[in-house]
Amino acid sequence: DRSLKIAPSILSADFADFGREIAAVEAQGADWIHVDVMDGHFVPNLTFGPPLVKAIRKHITTVMDVHLMIAPVDPYIDAFADAGADILTAHVEAGPHIHRTLQAIRGAGMKAGVALNPGTPAAAVEPLLELIDLVCVMTVNPGFGGQSFIGACVTKVADLRSMIGDRPVHIEIDGGVDPKTAPLVAAAGADVLVAGSAVFRGGSVGDPAPYGANIRAI
Ligand code: DX5
Numbered sequence: 001d002r003s004l005k006i007a008p009s010i011l012s013a014d015f016a017d018f019g020r021e022i023a024a025v026e027a028q029g030a031d032w033i034h035v036d037v038m039d040g041h042f043v044p045n046l047t048f049g050p051p052l053v054k055a056i057r058k059h060i061t062t063v064m065d066v067h068l069m070i071a072p073v074d075p076y077i078d079a080f081a082d083a084g085a086d087i088l089t090a091h092v093e094a095g096p097h098i099h100r101t102l103q104a105i106r107g108a109g110m111k112a113g114v115a116l117n118p119g120t121p122a123a124a125v126e127p128l129l130e131l132i133d134l135v136c137v138m139t140v141n142p143g144f145g146g147q148s149f150i151g152a153c154v155t156k157v158a159d160l161r162s163m164i165g166d167r168p169v170h171i172e173i174d175g176g177v178d179p180k181t182a183p184l185v186a187a188a189g190a191d192v193l194v195a196g197s198a199v200f201r202g203g204s205v206g207d208p209a210p211y212g213a214n215i216r217a218i
């Protein structure tokens with residue numbers, strides 16, 4: 001369904017060939033590029049930080065959608081702005097001052113997103129609606145690619161869709177998105193789908209056509 005934006009997660013790309021991987025997936029039809037930043041503390045895995053985001057920026061022209069799975073967030077906001085992030089998403093669970101964090105992200109010139117873990121209700125977003133451009137609904141527990149979609153999160157998407165109303169706020173789904181689960185969240189009101197393993201499977205920088213087929217199949 002091409003009214004949906006597909007945001008491939010580079011967590012499933014070949015880390016030894018990031019520049020070419022990202023350029024390839026963009027050329028194959030990615031709408032946004034989703035970048036997963038993990039700190040080994042908020043989530044039980046480590047990835048990369050602002051210097052790598054900055055290096056990636058030179059290889060793509062599309063929207064760079066940076067998902068922070070880190071705590072604290074505030075000390076790093078300016079570094080991600082300097083690195084060229086277009087959208088910076090922080091978890092509502094990452095600290096006591098998400099409201100301040102979202103103000104600071106917009107203050108640094110980026111669009112602001114808020115992410116919800118599977119255990120957090122939609123109501124957590126209600127006080128933040130005027131501060132955000134995107135809600136990221138996690139449909140796996142964050143930390144790793146390739147996990148199974150948690151179906152119980154779909155009702156949360158529908159709740160958010162009605163809560164958001166006419167506001168220009170994207171609903172993004174992250175975790176376990178594939179051709180089977182995508183229609184469920186699209187029907188519930190999501191408009192941006194992150195997909196890692198479902199996009200990068202079967203292809204490589206030398207043979208990127210499967211990336212395009214995988215994107216179109218979602
Ligand atoms: C999970 C990350 C996701 C992940 C999705 O913590 O936030 O973006 O890469 O991977 P798949 O699509 O394989 O579930």
Ligand code: ZN
Binds near residue numbers: 009
């Ligand atoms: Zn993510």
